[in-house]
Amino acid sequence: MTDWSWLVPLPVVLPLSAAGLTLALYRRPRVQRVVTVVTLTAVLVVAAALLVLADGAPLVVEVGNWAAPVGINLVADRLSALMLTVSAAVTLCVLLYSLAQGQADGENDAPISIFHPTYLALTAGVSNAFLSGDLFNIYVGFEILLAASYVLITLGGTGERIRAGTIYVVVAIISSVLFLVAIGAVYAATGTVNLAQLAVRLPEIDPGVRLVLQVMLLLAFGIKAAIFPLSSWLPDSYPTAPAPVTAVFAGLLTKVGVYAIIRTQSLLFPEGRLDDVLMWLALATMLVGILGAVAQDDVKRLLSFTLVSHIGFMVFGIALGSQAGWTAAIFYVAHHITVQTALFLVVGLVERFGGTTSLDRLGGLAKTAPVLAVLFFVPAMNLAGIPPLSGFLGKVGLLEAGVAQATPLAYLLVAGSVVTSLLTLYALIKAWNKAFWQTPPAELPRTPVPTSMAVPAGALVAVGLALTFLAGPLYAYTERAAVTLAERDPYVRAVLPDLERGQGESADVAEQAVEQDEATVGGEDG
Structure with a gap:
């Protein structure tokens, strides 16, 4: 049987290597563009292969042929492979959009020489976070993507972008410090940061200490995922960045935090002691986010608030702690990455055509730019959850999982989800009416939108529609991923194959893990 494990590091190695190459080629922007496009295309192909394998x-x-748990290991399971594939498709489309925008603008407003290595580093950081098999390497992945995002969010150097970038940097540093402190505490309590080994050691420590560790990790990941009340930074940071940067941030970066929550909650803390707290946070995130969206008169800020509110749907699925909840949450993450990114790219086209994203100044675009009208309407209705689109299917899955839980709090979340969906529809219909139907108060610039920019945005809209037509196989895949998360054994056995695990033998498991540590270190010393 062929061993395909050599493919696993490529989504990290390829963009990191290409980042160094494009930095060396800073005087040759055309070659930079070719290298970046080829690299991200290759990452998408590899990710799709891993999705199957x-x-x-x-x-x-x-990594380095050092066996876990001593060495660093990269793990591609169903969950990480799905996240890799969706993120690779999104980053490639956003890159093509960005290149087209740069060419249309004469590349005068963007420092292209630094954009390519930074964007590739961002891609490598996201891939590393998805594939990492230990907490510290997840932290490294976060820091790579955050360092790159600091540069991207301030591209152009305007005062507004610098101010927004400063807020973003401060919040990111706080979350990173919390994460690093949590990693130190985990290591002090268990003697390891390897996820598979933590899965068998954490049950052996004091329950109070285990709860503190869980809270610390959730705080760090909650900031990155923009869960209320840790989400106030997002609507002020994202809308000021260039359209492609805003798109990839909104669609992808918060989902890395959501992924980390899914991974740690299912693998490390399956007892679900904080599930009720997460449910309340999910409800607050939904309602506060969508009420903020309803109040906005700028379409970028409106979408930023809807982004926050729909993180609540994902946290709802996680908090249910059931296979049905995880299945729906994973499906909804894949759907939301695609649809939210597509919407921000289309809004970038609207801003280019009309010269603004203010709903009070836009109008009449359905007549003057019908293609833009369609490109906005389809993902907007998908985000709102209009049947039979993938957003509707994901929400139905979450509602069914909540009803199956049959607790008062779960029913409250079901009701909150319905209210949030209706308010999402109201907010997006309001934006549609103002931007596309009403008569503009003044003549719009009507700057032509290059086809080369519209095609990548249209491609992501098409991917969102494809998720609807492929919802059956995709939902079945996420269901299998949820089964793996619930069982935990396949992940642990894959990383620690010499570790014998048995039901009711947690003490023996911990002792065997220690023996494996000693044997591995002894083998390396020899």
Whole structure:
């Protein structure tokens, strides 16, 4: 049987290597563009291959040939492979959009020489976070993507972008410090940061200490995922960045935090002691986010608030702690990455055509730019959850999982989800009416939108529609991913194959893990 594990590091290695190459080629922007496009295309192909290959036992690579838990390992299972594939498709489309925008603008407003290595580093950081098999390497992935995002969010150097970038940097540093402190506490309590080994050691420590560790990790990831009340930074930071940067941030970066929550909650803390707290946070995130969206008169800020509110749907699925909840949450993450990114790209086209994103100044675009009208309407209705689109299917899955839980709090979340969906529809219809139907108060610039910019945005809209037509196979895949999360054994056995695990033998498991540590270190010393 062919060992395909050599593919696992490529989504990290390829963009990192290309980042160094494009930095060296800073005087040759055309070559930079070719290298970046080829690299991200290759990452998408590799991710798609892993999506198929990981639909079974997880694929594991021991970096530097150091066996886990001593060495760093990268793990591609169903969940990480799906996240990789969706993120690779999104980053490639956003890149093509950005290149087209740069060419249309004469590349005068963007420092292209630094954009390519930074964007590639961002891609490598996201991939590393998805594939990492230990907490510290997840932290490294976060820091790579955050360092790159600091540069991207301030491209152009305007005062507004610098101010927004400063807020973003401060919040990111706070979350990173919290995460690092949490990692230190985890290591002090268990003697390891390897996720598979933590899965068997954490049950052996004091329940109070375990709860503190869980809270610390949730705080760090909650800031990154923009869960209320840790989300106030997002609507002020994202809308000021260039359209492609805003798109990739809104669509992808918060979902890395959501992924980290899914991974740690299912693998490390399956007892679900904080599930009720997460449910209340999910409800608050939904309602506060969508009420903020309803109050906005700028379409970028409106979408930023809807982004926050729909993080609540994902947290709802996680908080249910059931296979049905995880299945719906994973499906909704994949859907939301695609649709939210597509919407921000289309809004970038609207801003280019009309010269503004203010709903009070836009109008009449359905007549003057019908293609833009269609490109906005389709993902907007998808985000609102209009049947039979993928947003509707994901929300139905979450509602069914909540009803199956049959607790008062779960029913409250179901009601909150319905209210949030209706308010999302109201906010987006309001934006549609003002931007596309009403008569503009003044003549709009009507700057032509290059086809080269419209095609990548249209491609992402098409991907969102494809998720609807492929909802059956995709939902079945996320269901298998949820089964793996619930069982935990396939992940642990793949990373620690010499570790014997048995039901009711948690003490023996911990002792065997220690023995494996000693044997591994002894083997390396020899």
